[in-house]
Amino acid sequence: MLTLLYTHSADLSAIEHHSQESAKVKISCQRKITSLGGGYSKDDFSVYFRGEKLRGASASSFKYLGGGYGKDNWKVFYRGIVVEEASASSFEYSESGYGKDSWKTFVGGKAVANQNLQSIGGGYSKDDFAVYFRGEKLRDASASSFKYLGGGYGKDNWKVFYKGMVVEEASASSFEYSESGYGKDNWKSFFRGKAVANQNLQSIGGGYSKDNFSVYFRDQKIEDASASSFKYLGGGYGKDNWKVFYQGMVVKEASASSFEYSEDGYGKDNWNVFYRGRVVER
Known part of the structure; x- marks a missing residue:
């Protein structure tokens, strides 16, 4: 009888332990990570840069500023690294890697001598x-x-x-x-x-250009593209009457007659959806 009671108690303990572990896993799985931009993300407890946890960053107050810069109430970060000389309370991102606080100007996360x-x-x-x-x-x-x-x-x-x-x-x-x-x-x-070399080139957008006879992507001639019918669609895509191109390369599975660019790298024809020039598997 004692053996049975002990076994029963041990089983209950094991079940309780398993339930606790399952609950931890469930809570962990339910934790939502939100992308903030510029490689930064956060959940309720931590901030991350490109998947790596930022030590000492406050998730509750952290925000992305732009150009690689982010800050919480106490620190400024540039691409995940603390900008030691920056004051978080007054720091603002300008543009093109430049930022400033009330005392200093920063380029690429470093203070510059010329303020x-x-x-x-x-x-x-x-x-x-x-x-x-x-x-x-x-x-x-x-x-x-x-x-x-x-x-x-x-x-x-x-x-x-x-x-x-x-x-x-x-x-x-x-x-x-x-x-x-x-x-x-x-x-x-x-x-x-x-x-x-070709001074008759006309830029048509997205790195594409053409003259009366040929089409080019980043100054390199695209073989078999028809200059007379070629047009730039957006997002790296272009097409003529017969072919679809993504960044100068033929998208072989795409039908030019029905192909349209959507947004954010996506395009579609009557049969397939494409992302950055490749078919999206159903």
Whole structure:
């Protein structure tokens, strides 16, 4: 009888322990992780960057600011690393990797020596005397006339720059940024800061361009694409009367006659749904 009672008691204890463990698993499984943007996420208790827990970050007050920056009530983070010199109470993200608090300016999570820098977009900034790209001073750039054009391009009254480098063949007086890395002046077309051999190219969006005879993606000719009927759809997709393309590559399973771009990398025809150029399995 004692043996039976002991066994029964042990079984109850085991069942209770199992129930507790199951409850823990259930609670753990029910914990919801919310994406905040920029690689950050959080649940009710912790903050994560690219899946790694951030020690010392407060989930209740943490928010994503943009450009890799996030903060809680006490600390500022850049790509998951604490920005030691930043004051969380006054810190704000500007743009292109720049942030500031009431006392300092930061680029890429690091305090810069020049506290008079003003971000003007695309990684460029300037003070009263000089122009900078990602915190590095640009030699021979005029701060008084420099402006950011878009797509990595900037210019002053005399020179054109692409991501901080002088575009030697470009005329500043007539240079304009088009889109998707393309720019032009009165004599030449440029792609990502370099003059293109074919000066009849017309940018049509998303890295695509064409002349009267051919279609190009990022300045590389797309074989078998029809220039006369080719059009850019959005999200990396383009098509002519016969084929669908994603970032310059043929989407073999797609029907050009019915294909449409949806959003966020998705497209569809009458038979399939596609994500970034590949069929989404049913």
